[in-house]
Amino acid sequence: MVDAMAASGVEDERVGGEVRGEEEDDDVPQLSAAAMEALREFLAEQQRPEEQDETGGGEGGVELVPEDWRLSQFWYDERTARALVEEVVRLVSPSGSGSAAGAVACIACPTLYAYLKKTDPGVPAQLLEYDERFGQYGGDFTFYDYNRPEELPPAMKHAYRVVVADPPYLSKECLEKVAKTVSFLAQPEGSFLLLLTGEVQKDRALELLNVRPCGFRPRHSNKLGNEFRLFTNYDPADRLGGWDQSDGASI
Numbered sequence: 001m002v003d004a005m006a007a008s009g010v011e012d013e014r015v016g017g018e019v020r021g022e023e024e025d026d027d028v029p030q031l032s033a034a035a036m037e038a039l040r041e042f043l044a045e046q047q048r049p050e051e052q053d054e055t056g057g058g059e060g061g062v063e064l065v066p067e068d069w070r071l072s073q074f075w076y077d078e079r080t081a082r083a084l085v086e087e088v089v090r091l092v093s094p095s096g097s098g099s100a101a102g103a104v105a106c107i108a109c110p111t112l113y114a115y116l117k118k119t120d121p122g123v124p125a126q127l128l129e130y131d132e133r134f135g136q137y138g139g140d141f142t143f144y145d146y147n148r149p150e151e152l153p154p155a156m157k158h159a160y161r162v163v164v165a166d167p168p169y170l171s172k173e174c175l176e177k178v179a180k181t182v183s184f185l186a187q188p189e190g191s192f193l194l195l196l197t198g199e200v201q202k203d204r205a206l207e208l209l210n211v212r213p214c215g216f217r218p219r220h221s222n223k224l225g226n227e228f229r230l231f232t233n234y235d236p237a238d239r240l241g242g243w244d245q246s247d248g249a250s251i
């Protein structure tokens with residue numbers, strides 16, 4: 001639909017602000033100014049596929065490929081990415097206990113992976129992603145389709161101390177399949193799990209993954225309408241706003 005509009009010249013007429021007055025055909029559907037602006041931004045993004053986005057812009061931001069909304073791609077804003085990285089680094093770093101540092105699996109959350117490697121390149125991390133543009137991360141990239149939740153290299157089985165997942169869709173089917181992937185990756189003795197998804201998945205997330213919502217509110221660079229939450233399978237206490245007691249979370 002987007003391409004058809006662009007090809008027909010409708011976009012040029014509206015964005016250019018040309019007023020056709022009485023010649024305007026009232027029956028022709030028209031987009032609101034906000035929708036037209038979103039469309040214009042989308043088309044501009046599509047016209048520069050080889051360029052990279054800088055999430056967070058300023059010093060310390062990371063380079064990411066442009067969002068492809070057809071793949072349900074909405075990147076975290078810098079505040080969100082940094083809060084998640086801080087937590088993940090804390091979880092994988094042995095604090096004088098003598099235990100080996102853990103590895104991190106990032107399921108469909110490339111922004112987290114990019115910020116993590118920028119912040120602490122030494123943390124072992126694997127990005128599982130459907131978008132092959134992230135092949136730029138070399139051996140840290142594993143192609144992943146949630147429809148084949150366990151079609152992964154055997155070496156990844158039960159290998160991750162921290163698993164972070166941000167499923168592409170809000171459906172029951174998608175969360176069930178991602179839950180299978182989480183079980184595949186997590187260590188039998190228990191791993192830290194962070195799930196980012198819509199508030200609407202709260203009951204299902206508890207049932208499938210034993211995760212509860214935190215007070216911290218994750219956000220995207222390009223705002224989404226749905227209520228977005230961070231869920232964890234452990235109580236982060238004074239970090240990330242703790243488990244949100246107003247949601248009935250209890251230990």
Ligand SMILES: C[S@@+](CC[C@H](N)C(=O)[O-])C[C@H]1O[C@@H](n2cnc3c(N)ncnc32)[C@H](O)[C@@H]1O
Nearest residue numbers: 074075076108109110111130131145146166168
């Ligand atoms: C909601 S986004 C999460 C991105 C995250 N907010 C970030 O900033 O890193 C969902 C991710 O799922 C990926 N995805 C799309 N289709 C997929 C599929 N069939 N299997 C697995 N991942 C998929 C997208 O490429 C996208 O990165």
